[in-house]
Amino acid sequence: MTIKLNCFRGSCTMTVEEFKEWVDKDKDGRISKEELREALRSVGGWFTTWMSDRGVKTADVNSNGFIDDNEIGNLVSFAKKHLGVKIQIY
Secondary structure, three states, X not given: OOOOHHHHXXXXXXXXHHHHHHHOOOOOOOEXXXXXXXXXXXXXXXXXXXXXXXXXXXXXXXXXXXXXXXOHHHHXXXXXXXXXXXXXXX
16 A cells, blocks of 8 residues: 555545554554654654654553554554544544
8 A cells, every 4th residue: 555645744534444554564463663663754754763662652552562453543643643644533
């Protein structure tokens, strides 16, 4: 799946499933800070190391270093607030 730069800037909307597919590059069902950093870099994001560290720390309730399906809502909230991503929640 290709996410265009203008999606990152907030001019388009994606679903939670599209967001997970965009970030979870190895398709293991978990999102690491490295995967989040690469997703942010792919759309020209700034301060990607800092933002990915902060995003995972904020969303990772069980402190295992990964965001799983139980924690994805926390990452979506972080992305909407701090990354300017519009994500539809059904």
